Amino acid sequence: MTSARSRVTAGRAAAALAIALSVACTVEQRHSERGTPRRDTASAADGVATGVASSPARFLRNVIGFQGPESATYDPDQDVFFVSNMTGYGSAVDGNGYIARMSAGNPDSVQVFIEGGRNGATLDAPKGMAVQGDTLWVADISVLRGFDRHSGAPVGTIDLKPFGVVQANDVALGPDGTIRVTDTGIVMGKDGVVYQAADKIFVVGPGRAVRVAASGTQLRRPNGVTWDSVGKRWIVVSFDPFVGEVATFPADMSSRTVIRRGTGQLDGVAVLPNGTILFSSWADSSIHALSGGRDVQIVREVPVPADIGIDTRRLHLAIPLSMLGRVQLWDLSQIVNREP
Numbered sequence: 001m002t003s004a005r006s007r008v009t010a011g012r013a014a015a016a017l018a019i020a021l022s023v024a025c026t027v028e029q030r031h032s033e034r035g036t037p038r039r040d041t042a043s044a045a046d047g048v049a050t051g052v053a054s055s056p057a058r059f060l061r062n063v064i065g066f067q068g069p070e071s072a073t074y075d076p077d078q079d080v081f082f083v084s085n086m087t088g089y090g091s092a093v094d095g096n097g098y099i100a101r102m103s104a105g106n107p108d109s110v111q112v113f114i115e116g117g118r119n120g121a122t123l124d125a126p127k128g129m130a131v132q133g134d135t136l137w138v139a140d141i142s143v144l145r146g147f148d149r150h151s152g153a154p155v156g157t158i159d160l161k162p163f164g165v166v167q168a169n170d171v172a173l174g175p176d177g178t179i180r181v182t183d184t185g186i187v188m189g190k191d192g193v194v195y196q197a198a199d200k201i202f203v204v205g206p207g208r209a210v211r212v213a214a215s216g217t218q219l220r221r222p223n224g225v226t227w228d229s230v231g232k233r234w235i236v237v238s239f240d241p242f243v244g245e246v247a248t249f250p251a252d253m254s255s256r257t258v259i260r261r262g263t264g265q266l267d268g269v270a271v272l273p274n275g276t277i278l279f280s281s282w283a284d285s286s287i288h289a290l291s292g293g294r295d296v297q298i299v300r301e302v303p304v305p306a307d308i309g310i311d312t313r314r315l316h317l318a319i320p321l322s323m324l325g326r327v328q329l330w331d332l333s334q335i336v337n338r339e340p
Contacts, residue, residue: 040057059330068085070085070307075136082100086127090167093125114152126140166187178203183222220245223266237267243264264283274336277289
């Protein structure tokens with residue numbers, strides 16, 4: 001989720017992305033030429049410096065030129081990150097959204113992969129994504145849109161409007177092949193973020209059948225969702241502005257257990273191979289790590305960090321910074337591999 005960015009056409013977004021990537025490379029080169037760079041602090045991009053490590057996390061680089069990047073999802077088969085870009089208000093049905101494909105091994109290689117209004121694709125304000133087989137599913141306000149993850153061709157749409165959706169936000173794949181979709185229950189427009197009290201979590205099952213697995217204000221505006229393969233459970237974080245909760249659900253989502261309560265406005269969530277839960281927080285502009293009941297900040301001073309993604313091959317963390325139009329990459333290998 002993110003605040004509004006200036007609206008541009010998808011064609012202009014592609015051009016801006018190509019130009020800005022060359023600028024990002026120049027900034028990084030200058031930084032390195034001054035000597036061995038500090039890897040606990042992110043270098044500046046576009047004249048703005050953000051990101052300070054509070055842990056063994058190591059800064060890698062800024063990739064700039066995006067238009068309201070909201071989510072970064074890693075595809076291990078292709079070794080790429082898909083980055084969704086809203087390019088406008090989060091609830092605007094304007095056809096301006098797009099998805100970029102960024103090489104995980106070479107972040108200089110970025111393509112505008114899917115553009116609203118081109119090649120039969122519709123994208124308004126795309127947010128969370130998940131890969132299911134050869135399909136990339138994308139939450140887009142009131143629908144799930146499916147695209148071939150290799151070609152970008154549209155392959156289907158799942159309409160959530162009959163189930164009272166307000167803001168489809170994040171998407172996650174379960175071990176049984178079913179999909180979970182969060183509805184944060186907010187409208188994002190010229191009046192800011194307006195809560196509609198429509199908190200839900202949907203399940204998309206065989207035959208693309210949809211049902212509501214959980215609902216109610218006790219969900220505290222569910223946002224990021226992921227399957228924890230270590231703990232064999234669902235993890236959902238809440239966007240409530242006052243109380244940010246990390247909650248677990250069993251596979252059938254029949255109950256909810258809060259394992260962290262603290263500062264609010266939690267956005268993205270991911271689980272590392274060692275079972276550590278990562279989540280992003282707007283309230284304190286940080287990335288947190290939750291393990292063994294201990295909640296620590298691992299990266300600070302990242303304003304409005306959105307839906308994070310993990311490169312499971314290299315243990316690199318991608319942080320979309322929507323307001324700044326960039327994605328930061330951090331190396332977490334020392335966090336995952338260090339002794340408890």
